[in-house]
Amino acid sequence: MLNVILAEDSVLLREGLIGLMQRFGHTVSAAVGSAPELLAAARHGRPSLVITDVRMPPGFTDDGLRAALTLREEHPDLPVLVLSQYVVQTYAADLLSSGTGRAVGYLLKDRIGDVTDFADAIVEVAGGGTVVDPEVIRQLFARRRDPLQRLTSRERDVLALMAQGRSNAAIARALVVSEAAVSKHVGSIFTKLDLPTVDTDHRRVLAVLAYLRER
Numbered sequence: 001m002l003n004v005i006l007a008e009d010s011v012l013l014r015e016g017l018i019g020l021m022q023r024f025g026h027t028v029s030a031a032v033g034s035a036p037e038l039l040a041a042a043r044h045g046r047p048s049l050v051i052t053d054v055r056m057p058p059g060f061t062d063d064g065l066r067a068a069l070t071l072r073e074e075h076p077d078l079p080v081l082v083l084s085q086y087v088v089q090t091y092a093a094d095l096l097s098s099g100t101g102r103a104v105g106y107l108l109k110d111r112i113g114d115v116t117d118f119a120d121a122i123v124e125v126a127g128g129g130t131v132v133d134p135e136v137i138r139q140l141f142a143r144r145r146d147p148l149q150r151l152t153s154r155e156r157d158v159l160a161l162m163a164q165g166r167s168n169a170a171i172a173r174a175l176v177v178s179e180a181a182v183s184k185h186v187g188s189i190f191t192k193l194d195l196p197t198v199d200t201d202h203r204r205v206l207a208v209l210a211y212l213r214e215r
Helices: 011-023 035-044 063-074 089-101 115-126 134-145 153-163 168-175 179-192 200-214
Strands: 003-007 027-032 049-052 080-084 104-108 130-132
Touching: 003 011, 003 035, 011 027, 011 115, 027 035, 035 049, 035 063, 049 063, 049 115, 063 080, 063 089, 080 089, 080 115, 089 104, 089 130, 089 134, 104 115, 104 134, 115 130, 130 134, 153 168, 153 179, 153 200, 168 179, 179 200
Parallel strands: 003 027, 003 049, 049 080, 080 104, 104 130
Antiparallel strands: none
């Protein structure tokens, strides 16, 4: 039986995971909905395993994953399983290499096809093993080759115009789209290039630098 701390901001999914843990004989000592609550619960208790989502309050970006990485830095032997809808590549690589790469996992929610397999993954990570979705591995290797490959053709068009120093308004005029659409593309570019969560202007510069390096 494991003592699990669960971090998931979706109430329905969180309650479902609690039920699943109980079904397989585990105890959920804390179920929280934000990264700060996760840090507090894990530091206060002695969990056998931490399960966390990536996108959580307060920032709704990669807060859950960064909290998991912080906990692994504080306690390298703490078993952590990330359960997410997508791959945050820089932090994923950091997490998977933390604590000598033991007792850690990264699974994609939409690719878990069997509850028993998920239950086995939980026990594997808690016991010091490593469980990683093959898609996570594929994306990590793809990132090493060319981070721009993850962008759509429209996102590459937007990034090319950003590299010319154009504002969102100017990009919208050039591509004959709305500024809101450009803002959405820019946000997607930041996410796919796995840029750190800092001020927007700085991320814009980093995105342009990534584009110029690959060019």
